[in-house]
Amino acid sequence: MAESGLIIVDKPGEWTSHDVVARMRRLAGTRRVGHAGTLDPMATGVLVVGVEKATRLLGHLALTEKVYEAGIRLGVSTNTDDAEGEVTATASAEGVTEAEVRKGVEALTGEILQIPPQVSAIKVNGQRAYKMARAGEEVELAARPVTVHAFEVRAIRHEGATVDVDAVITCSSGTYIRALARDLGAALGVGGHLTRLRRTRVGPYDVSMARTLDQLAEECVVLPIGEAVAAAFPRRDVTAEEARVVAHGGRLPALGLGPGPIGVFGPGGELLALVEESGRTARPLAVFAN
Known part of the structure; x- marks a missing residue:
């Protein structure tokens, strides 16, 4: 039997969280594998994978605080609120100032009500919102309370009619970083979307503990279940x-x-x-x- 514990994976881009679990089943030699907190295919970084008895920890670990490094482009809106979607609107962000960006970010910090993206896994009347959205249906999603503990702007770059913002975001479970990008753009009157996303921490497990799938193929390092619980x-x-x-x-x-x-x-x-x-x-x- 495989050792019960956690594997901290540095998820590559273009892989779904389910793809990672399928690969880890082979590497760990067991079907009893799951993950805490889904990452979109575009996103990279920390994905906490549980093996054997540790799968029973995952629901509790998914509720812990998370940290992300994000890229936000102002001046372009998409139907998914990220770079993988289709452009739905453009507006010149050339006149957006650093002070306005920081004021917009400040308004999205703390306890806020957030409407999830139309293309999300939330269920509406028993159906996934993303399936309804992709079928052309208008999805009405209710605003939900989330907490953005910190929304730190690291850089602001004007690129013609668009503005790129680099940020580090610490937030509660259930926070959509795509929605923060969308709402920042909306507040500034120019629209916005997420261009990149890297999760650097889930609870006590940060990217320094994470290993790539190639590294795990060479040595499948498992954090024993007792150590995993004591850390979290x-x-x-x-x-x-x-x-x-x-x-x-x-x-x-x-x-x-x-x-x-x-x-x-x-x-x-x-x-x-x-x-x-x-x-x-x-x-x-x-x-x-x-």
């Missing part, structure tokens, strides 16, 4: 008796370790479970002891 979540060490309770799916007294998942480790340092505190008890989210 608060840790709770328990006694032998508490370990027995947890291993059978029982609850423990809460210790006030926070609202999110907590890694529970036995007397020997082995990972037993993820728990979540609610009131006075800590209930299991996933048990790994068996």
Whole structure:
């Protein structure tokens, strides 16, 4: 059986997240492989892949904070809000100033309501929005609350009628960087879209830990499940008796370790479970002891 743990992949451009999972199934020698947080084919960078028991961590890891390096072009709108779509409108951005860009970015920082792109995997009446959009249907997507912790402008370049903005964005799960590019362009009255995207961090896992598929083909490096949990979540060490309770799916007294998942480790340092505190008890989210 393959080792249970995480593989931090540096996803190449033009690959879907599903393509990466298919490749990792072959490299890891198991069908039990999944990923946390989809990256569009155009995007590169950190894709967290879970193997064996670690697949049960992925839903929790997908909710962690993420960091992206992005390129935004002002003056051109597309139907996908990124460079892979068809151009739907152009407007000269020649007169857009650096101060206006920074003011627009500031308005998109913090807790905001964001309408996802028309071409997205969100379901509307049981159908994926992107399928409806590609069939020519007008998709009504509701605005959703997201948090942009930081939207740092690194460079602004005027290129004729367009303006290119390089940015580093730290945000909550569910934030569409394509939508930020679209909304920045809309706020400036010239339209905009995403030209490049690289994810550099998912929770505690950053690009320095990531390996390319070619590197993983040479050596399939797996971060053991216990180390993966200890890096991502608060840790709770328990006694032998508490370990027995947890291993059978029982609850423990809460210790006030926070609202999110907590890694529970036995007397020997082995990972037993993820728990979540609610009131006075800590209930299991996933048990790994068996």
